[in-house]
Amino acid sequence: MTSRSSRATARPSSEGRAVARTQTLLPGRDGIGTVRRTTLPGGLRIVTETLPSVRSATFGIWAHVGSRDETPTLNGATHYLEHLLFKGTHKRSALDISAAIDAVGGEMNAFTAKEYTCYYARVLDTDLPLAIDVVCDMLTGSLILEEDVDAERGVILEEIAMTEDDPGDVVHELFAQTMFGDTPLGRPVLGTVDTVNALTRGQIARFYKKHYDPTHLVVAAAGNVDHATVVRQVRSAFEKAGALTRTDATPVAPRDGLRTLRAAGRVELLNRKTEQAHVVLGMPGLARTDERRWALGVLNTALGGGMSSRLFQEVREKRGLAYSVYSYTSGFADCGLFGVYAGCRPGQVHDVLKICRDELHKVATEGLTDDEIARAVGQLSGSTVLGLEDTGALMNRIGKSELCWGTQMSVDDMLDRIAAVTPDEVREVARDVLDQRPSLSVIGPLKDKQADRLHQAVS
Structure with a gap:
């Protein structure tokens, strides 16, 4: 920043x-x-x-x-x-x-x-x-x-x-x-x-x-x-409190991590007697200092960040297969995650998973439309400002920025950076992130045949 x-x-x-x-x-x-x-x-x-x-x-x-x-x-x-x-x-x-x-x-x-x-x-x-x-x-x-x-x-x-x-x-x-x-x-x-x-x-x-x-x-x-x-x-x-006894100490630098951790094609299943199956499909994302994070934010918003997003429309609105479905990003010092979550009836897991995989593949290979990107830019800009409407959120922003980046960015600068994201940047980061072999985690009452199919789903 x-x-x-x-x-x-x-x-x-x-x-x-x-x-x-x-x-x-x-x-x-x-x-x-x-x-x-x-x-x-x-x-x-x-x-x-x-x-x-x-x-x-x-x-x-x-x-x-x-x-x-x-x-x-x-x-x-x-x-x-x-x-x-x-x-x-x-x-x-x-x-x-x-x-x-x-x-x-x-x-x-x-x-x-x-x-x-x-x-x-x-x-x-x-x-x-x-x-x-x-x-x-x-x-x-x-x-x-x-x-x-x-x-x-x-x-x-x-x-x-x-x-x-x-x-x-x-x-x-x-x-x-x-x-x-x-x-x-x-x-x-x-x-x-x-x-x-x-x-x-x-x-x-x-x-x-x-x-x-x-x-x-x-x-x-x-x-x-x-x-x-x-x-x-x-x-x-x-x-x-005697906590400032040193006079020559300097603050620790922002964390830079040790090495990028990557995983592909891993599957973890937890068999539980739940009413819903809970699914997370994802892959490595971007570190929080990666300049492409702005384009990834737009991509995430368009793909699974709201009611007009692709995943919400395809999984919930058109087919009624889930109540909650969304995508998210997590950025750490040296690596990150991109994930898609859905909660659905256990018998619908494979259908939901196939739709999510198909949409990730489409966006990775064909990209988003200009209209989707423009809508996502506006949604991300608005949510950024609305999320900073109280003093607690402002304290979080400046405290985390100092600790994690060592610098500050104004809200206007953040909005300018989001608005500057181009369709080509979004399509490029979509190829880089989404065109990776995903990993999968599922919790629910899974039968043996279902478990075998889930392992095959990310192969």
């Missing part, structure tokens, strides 16, 4: 403290939508987007760690740690943490992904100092007590059980395993019952110390916020 503007200023030192560096990454319009970044001497980055017209603010801290950073023994440690940071600090108990945000009508949560973790709180603008203090305290002062580790183990096992009860979720985990095998990208973010039961307090505490250094963190705030005030409050919170 590229930024439109970057202006740097050095903040003078105060009370003998080392100097921070502040940059205006996006100037906004009349001060609205201005994105600034300050890098503290301890390597902590703070980015904000200012929207004076709203009365809310979302504050988050992004950690440069996800399930991809786990060894097989530590599978699930990142998510386990996410839970434990809510269990209490030197200043607050678990109840104090939740009660502080509840008392002002705010929302607080966190999520763990393959390559990052985020903790956030959304509050009224006047309560932003409280949100900053609570979230920073959680990230810098967690106790990770033995009794909390033991108590939260049961909660996480229940979360795994809840996920296992939803085959629509499980099939995507199964597809990651199908594509990436027994690698960090192929293992579940939550871990497994065995790995979660085996994790110890010592392992999790060491994982916390290694991956929650300020150089691995990005602080992001969006809404009716003042950048200098946010920087001052965050810096004070981290310094009081």
Whole structure:
């Protein structure tokens, strides 16, 4: 990603403290939508987007760690740690943490992904100092007590059980395993019952110390916020916790991955007594830094991104074979996935699969029409803007951009890039991505003959 503007200023030192560096990454319009970044001497980055017209603010801290950073023994440690940071600090108990945000009508949560973790709180603008203090305290002062580790183990096992009860979720985990095998990208973010039961307090505490250094963190705030005030409050919170002791540290660079992982023709079937069969058919996609990702986004929208998309029309509207059918893309640092999901009656699996394969083949060999591409460009542009209509989404955008790309792109620049996608670019990426041998994951009550046919379907 590229930024439109970057202006740097050095903040003078105060009370003998080392100097921070502040940059205006996006100037906004009349001060609205201005994105600034300050890098503290301890390597902590703070980015904000200012929207004076709203009365809310979302504050988050992004950690440069996800399930991809786990060894097989530590599978699930990142998510386990996410839970434990809510269990209490030197200043607050678990109840104090939740009660502080509840008392002002705010929302607080966190999520763990393959390559990052985020903790956030959304509050009224006047309560932003409280949100900053609570979230920073959680990230810098967690106790990770033995009794909390033991108590939260049961909660996480229940979360795994809840996920296992939803085959629509499980099939995507199964597809990651199908594509990436027994690698960090192929293992579940939550871990497994065995790995979660085996994790110890010592392992999790060491994982916390290694991956929650300020150089691995990005602080992001969006809404009716003042950048200098946010920087001052965050810096004070981290310094009081003793988390900014280094004066020469530099932030870790965006993740570049290790190597591109590729899979073709793999089939994973999970036999379960479900009312529907859940199918994911897919192939390697593009890394999140690949410039072709804009064309892939248009392709994905036209193929399975809405009610007018090819897959929706062919599978649901014309034949009534599924209620839910869509395509999606997932981009990682060095690789990606392109997938098609459908949920249908078990007896219709082969029909649905054939239609999906036929449509992928048609688009790969014949391309999309100019009208389909134009419609997809408009749909993608509109959904991009509509998806950024609240401060939480804005915080996610600037925080993830800083962590994953190290730069910011304005909404206008994003819309310009989508609008610049040409039909030839879409057809070229369709050939590159869709004309690969697919892999397949299916969950449902499958008979032996069905299983044999599914293995043959991707051969």
